[in-house]
Each structure stands twice: as structure tokens, then as C-alpha cells.
Amino acid sequence: MKKISVALICILLLGAVIAQPVEAEGKVFKAERLLKHMTLEEKVGQMVMGGFYGDVPSEDARRLIQEAHVGSIILFSYTGNVKDPLQTAKLTNGLQKMATETRLKLPLFIATDQEGGVVARLTTGATQLPGNMALGATRDRKLVQKAYKITAQELRAIGIQMNLAPDLDVNVNPANPVIGVRSFAEDPRLVAQMGTEAIRALQKNNVVATAKHFPGHGDTNVDSHLGLPVINKSKEELERVELVPFKQAVNSGIDAIMTAHINVPALDPTPDLPATLSKPILTGLLREKMGFNGLIITDSMTMAGVANSFGGIPQASVKAVEAGADIILLTPELTTDEQIEVYQEIVDAVRSGTLSEKRIDESVLRILKAKWKYDLYKDRFVDLRKVSKKVGTEKSAAQAQEIAMKSVTLVKNEGNLLPLKLSADQKLGIISQYPILDQVKAYHSNAEEIYMKSTNPTDAEIAQAVEMAKNKDVLVVGTYSASLYPQQIKLVKELQKLNKPIAVVAFRNPYDIKDFPQVNAYLNVYGFRPVSLKAAVDTLFGANQPTGKLPVTIPNLYPYGHGLSY
Numbered sequence: 397m398k399k400i401s402v403a404l405i406c407i408l409l410l411g412a413v414i415a416q417p418v419e420a421e422g423k424v425f426k427a428e429r430l431l432k433h434m435t436l437e438e439k440v441g442q443m444v445m446g447g448f449y450g451d452v453p454s455e456d457a458r459r460l461i462q463e464a465h466v467g468s469i470i471l472f473s474y475t476g477n478v479k480d481p482l483q484t485a486k487l488t489n490g491l492q493k494m495a496t497e498t499r500l501k502l503p504l505f506i507a508t509d510q511e512g513g514v515v516a517r518l519t520t521g522a523t524q525l526p527g528n529m530a531l532g533a534t535r536d537r538k539l540v541q542k543a544y545k546i547t548a549q550e551l552r553a554i555g556i557q558m559n560l561a562p563d564l565d566v567n568v569n570p571a572n573p574v575i576g577v578r579s580f581a582e583d584p585r586l587v588a589q590m591g592t593e594a595i596r597a598l599q600k601n602n603v604v605a606t607a608k609h610f611p612g613h614g615d616t617n618v619d620s621h622l623g624l625p626v627i628n629k630s631k632e633e634l635e636r637v638e639l640v641p642f643k644q645a646v647n648s649g650i651d652a653i654m655t656a657h658i659n660v661p662a663l664d665p666t667p668d669l670p671a672t673l674s675k676p677i678l679t680g681l682l683r684e685k686m687g688f689n690g691l692i693i694t695d696s697m698t699m700a701g702v703a704n705s706f707g708g709i710p711q712a713s714v715k716a717v718e719a720g721a722d723i724i725l726l727t728p729e730l731t732t733d734e735q736i737e738v739y740q741e742i743v744d745a746v747r748s749g750t751l752s753e754k755r756i757d758e759s760v761l762r763i764l765k766a767k768w769k770y771d772l773y774k775d776r777f778v779d780l781r782k783v784s785k786k787v788g789t790e791k792s793a794a795q796a797q798e799i800a801m802k803s804v805t806l807v808k809n810e811g812n813l814l815p816l817k818l819s820a821d822q823k824l825g826i827i828s829q830y831p832i833l834d835q836v837k838a839y840h841s842n843a844e845e846i847y848m849k850s851t852n853p854t855d856a857e858i859a860q861a862v863e864m865a866k867n868k869d870v871l872v873v874g875t876y877s878a879s880l881y882p883q884q885i886k887l888v889k890e891l892q893k894l895n896k897p898i899a900v901v902a903f904r905n906p907y908d909i910k911d912f913p914q915v916n917a918y919l920n921v922y923g924f925r926p927v928s929l930k931a932a933v934d935t936l937f938g939a940n941q942p943t944g945k946l947p948v949t950i951p952n953l954y955p956y957g958h959g960l961s962y
Contacts, residue, residue, distance in 0.1 A: 427764035430500065431757060438500065439753075439760045440742045441465025443717065445507065445693070446735050447728040449475045451483055453490035456732040461494045461504070464739045467763055468505040468723060471556065473517045475728050478508065480521040481554050481787040485778050488555025492776045503772035505604070505763075507558035510547055513923040514904060515561075515578055522550055523792040528563055529906070530803035530922040532580035532590055532947035533959075539799050540593040546792045548601030553786035555778045557770050558604040560654060560693075562594040564641040565614035570951055573880055574619040576905040577922045581947035582614075582956060584640035591641050592648045599651060602770060607645040609656035609695060610682060611663060611671055612638025620657040620701035624670060627660045634662060643686060651766060652691040653682065655721065657701030670702045673712060678720035691722045691762055697738070698729040709734070710741035717742060717751060722759035793927075800921070800931035805944035806960040807909060808918040813897050815938030815962060816840070818870065825865045825896075827887065828874030830903055830924045832933055836872075839937040844868070851876055852883040862890050871898045872936065873915075876924070878908040888912045901932045910951050920944070938962065 431439075445468035448456040460466045469491055471477040471484070478484050488506050495504050508517045513527015525543050544562070551559055566587050567579035580590040591607065598605040609620075611634065616625035629638075642653065655672040663681060664674040671677045672694050682688045694716050695702075697709050705712045713724045724742070726735045745751040767773065806814065818824060818840050826833055826845035833845035846861045853861075865871055871891060878884035889912055891898060899917035902908045906920040919935060919942065921928040934940040945959035 427761055427768055430502075430764050431761055434500065434760070436746060436753065436756070437743055438465045439756050440739060440746070442467035442502070442760045442763050443723055443742065443756070444468070444735070444739050445470050445505070445723050445725045447472065447475065447726060448477075448732065449728050451476050451479055451487060453487065453494055457491060458494055459732050460735060461491065462498055464736045465498065466504075466739070467502065468507060468558070470725065470727065471506065471508045471517060472727070473519070478517045481518065481550070481783050482521075482780065484518065484556075485554040485780055485783045489777050489780070492555070495776075502764075503767055503776040505558045505767065505772070506556050507560055507606075508551070508556050509560045510551060510556075511561040511563055511578055512543060512547065513577055513925065516925075518550070518554070519925075522788045523796050524925040524927055525796045526800045526803055526925065526928055527577050527923050528580045528590070529567075529577035529947050530800065530928070530944075532586060533803040533805050533920070533922060533944035534799065535586075535945060536802065537589065537593045539802065540590050541597045542795050543799055544594040544597035545601055546795065548598045548603040550787045550792070551603050552601065553778060553783055557602070557772060558606065558652070559598055560606045560608065561598075562591050562605065562607060563609070564588075564591045564607045564645060565609060565612055566637050566641065567614045567948060568637060569615045569617060570879065570905075570907045570910070570948070571617040572614060573617065574621065575614055575616075576877065579614055582949060583947070584637050586947065588641040588644035592644055595645055595648055595650050599649070604651050604691075604766065604770060606652040606654050606693060607642060607650050608654035609658075610642055610653050611656065611660060611677060612642070613656045613658055614638065616658060620695070621699045624668060624701045625658045627658055629660075629662060631662045634660070646686050646688045650688075650690060651769070652693055653688060654693045654695055657695055657699050668705070670705060672702050672721065673705060673715045673719050675719040683720055689762070691766055692720055693723040694721050694725050696725050696727045698727050710738045713738045714742055714745045714750065717745075717755065717759070722762050796927050797930065800923075800927035801934065801940045803922060803944045804931050804935045804940060804942040805906070805920040805946055806917075806935070806942035806962070807906075807920060807946065807950070807954055807958060808915070809960055810916045811897075813870075813899055813917040814919075814936060816870065816899070816936055818842070822869040823867060825868030825871045826874070827861045827865065827871065827891065828901075829876040829884075830874055830929055832874065832929050835930060835933040839933070839939075848887075852881045853887055854883070858883065858887045858890055861887060862894070865891055865894055865896065868896060871896050872901065873898060874901045874903055874932075875908045876903050877905040878902075879905065879911055884908075885911045888915065899936065901936070903928065903932075906946060906948055907950055910953055913953055920946070
């Protein structure tokens, strides 16, 4: 009789898990119990982060969630997923509703890249914050806390619970085409310090922080979106620089780390093998040596640095799982059918014995535990009525502006050109990668601007700018990582031939002055969002005192920590 009763109870419990949501009478089923009742297909689906085009829950989204069982969705602005806060909140609610229509009703992780500064998916209607290098320039931990608290609260309010940030790369290479201002600094200790504050602020406010790009993308001169960078450093050098912030992140309780599609021979001598596919790096170093127990997420498997490895994206994805990755990130550059093909390839690899189901279980258990930790089983939907009260508030905007103002770094000010003190009849010429004339006119009406639409202006555009500048008394030139774009350098040098006082404002990477060191004044604002443009103009005219310090060394010119005041 007792045996029958126990068997009956087991059957009833199994039925409850399958038939009910993963919440009963306000209590969440533990991850270990969920795992036991999942099919192989459901498990593998949890390990895939998919993407789609459109601003509503589409048929493509349904197929990913209900046919491929994906456990996570990534949202972008270029795909039309993210347009404004209310639309995005409706989208995330719709996606979660699709997930409730699956057998186990498992909630989705919904992720995006909201780093701040130059990398932000939600901008319209939200708080536009300065990025990491601007924060690094302030040297102020409390400002990092403010920035990432705002980010977390706004993301969670619209149904995004995973931020693929902060960037913990140590930007020691001025020629780095993909990191630059996304990094806090070139000093690994400062990156670790600021990164720890960012991680704590995100996770304290119920958003998964994702440190990237492990084991460190800061010393590259190749964009891994376009090719496979190689880091030729010794283990000792990597320990002293690249790995420092990630070790601190692990010690601080980071819940997710994103891999880099970079080749690091000192950590894995396999030729042309990206770290994303390296078991010695992901399992041997990150898991075993560094003791990381959270989620390992790949960078997008569509990027050239990994996409052509091992016969294509599906096969490379299997290799990433074998190496130790928990979540395979796929973006809408792949069609829905192609994303499902990746999912199926992993399922088939388990069935054929290439991957063990035990290896799959390890990852899925981590994912389920993380979803439980972040209350997704009981709190997957957001209240649309509260979105406008939580996102893009005046208070948050004021805090963002404060950060931007305190980040401005005055690197050079020959002859005290700045702040500009122009008489009414003096003519100001502005040549800029970002339009600032409207803001300038609040200080000086006798101004004319040429807006450079391209990061590499043509010779004809340069000639037009020079012609405009000929009858001006003072010039302000806005640049955008000029050291990576030869035509911007040519523009400034052509303007220098006019022998006019020139103030350059760098709107992205801070290294531009190394290519035209003779300009009279040089400001770094580390970004092009409206808060940074306003900070630049206010500083040019003396309404803001520049207090930022360089987070990097400008080759042959200015050391780390350099910063002037008026």
C-alpha cells in the first residue's frame, strides 16, 4: 500500500510540473527539479539566445520560442526590436506570453547591449548615459553606481533582465577599432574598480551583468566582427593586464561573462582557434582556475572571428558548447531557419555522442538557477502603466548630464584659447562630425557650421570646409576616432594651414591629437550622445569646468592621468 502511495505521489508531482507554470502557490520550483522533467530538445533550447526582426512578437519569434525552445532572446535597435520604452515593454511582454504557451512555461531571459555611450540599443525616450571611458575619466565610483543603477532600473522596467555589459576590456592599444571608449581605461586596476561598481549596481537592481569580452579584447587592432584578432602576449602579461578585471568580476559575484572571438596562443596554442571555442580557456582557465560558476555566453556566432571556424556556425556552436559555453548567442543575420539549424546541430551532437547530455545538463542547470535568482518565474511581465514613470525621467537625465560634465578632459589649452571669449563681431567656424551649432548659438550667435556626415570626408567636403573657414576668426573642429580615419586627419591638417586658432573636440576615442599635436586646444568628451555634445559646448564656453583625467595614454604626448582645468 505504501509503495502504491509513493508511486501515485510521484506521478501527481510529475503531472504538476508538466501541466502547471513553474510557480505553485507563490513558490518557485527549484531548478534541479525542473531539469529532471525536461526533454533534450527543451534543454538545448535553453542554451540558445536567438534574435529576430520587428517590433512585435512575430512568427519568427514564435518559432524560436515554441519550436526551438530558445531560453533567451536578444533585442537590437537595428533590427527594429527597440524603438521606444513602451513599444519595447509591449514586445517583451508578448515574447514572455509566447513562452507561457510552451509545455513547461519557462520564462525567457531577454537581453540587450546597453553599455552606455556609443553602444546603447534603447535611446529614444530613455536616459542617454555617457559610456565607460567617460566614467573612467571622472575617477568617481559613485557616478558609475548612478549610471548603472539608472540603466538597470530602466531595462527592468521594460522587461529586459540581462544586460550584455559592462565591457571589462583594458584598452591598451590606441589602434583598437572596436573597443576604445567602450573600455573604462588602460589601467587594469581602474577597469577592475569601475567594472566592479557597474556589476554591483546592475545585479543589485535585478539585472544580470555580463562582463565582456573574456579573456580581453583591449589589445587588438582587428575588429572581431570582421576577422580573427590575435593576442600575442605571454601568460604573465595577460595575468598583469587583461585578466585583472575579470578576476575581480568573478570575485565580486558576476553572474555572466561573454567570450571574445580572439586567438590567444599563450592560453591555447591551437592555430586560429577563437577563445570562444577553446576548452582550455573557457573551462580550464575561467571555470577551473578562476572559479567562475555563472553563465558563459558567447559573443555573436555570426561574427567573422568565429563564423568560419570548424565548417560554419552550427559546427562552431557545438564546439563552443564542448569548450564550456552555456549560451550560444545568435543574431538575426541568421534567418530563423538557420538559427533553428544551429539548435538542431547541438541536439544531434548529443544524440550522436559528440556531446554528452551531462555536459548539457550542467549548462541548463546554471541557466535555470539564474532565472530563479532573478525572479523570472514569478515576475516575467512588466506593468505598461509604470514605464513612463520609470524610464527617461528628469532626475535620471540630470544625473546623466552631471556625469558627462565631470568626464570632460582638457588635454591641451595653448595660449588659454579656452574657454572661448569671442566678441560679437568675431566669427566662429564649426566643422564637426556631430552638429552642435544650435547649442553654440546659446553662447555666440556669429557662428557657421559644416556638418561632416561621413567619418571619412571626401576631398571635396574637406575643400568646402576649408573655404568656409577662411573668413573665420576661430575654429572648432569635432572629430570621431580620427586616428582610425585618415581623411579626418587630413581635414584638420588642411585647416591648420589657415593659421587660425583651432580647438578640437574628440567625440569618441581620445587619441586623435596624436595626429595633429599642434592644434591650440583639445577636449575629450568620449561620446556623441546629446549629454556629451552639451558637455562639450558648455566646456568650450566656460559654463563647465573640465575636471576629467585621461583614462589612457596618448602615444608620445600625454601620460595616463593627464587633465587640465581652466
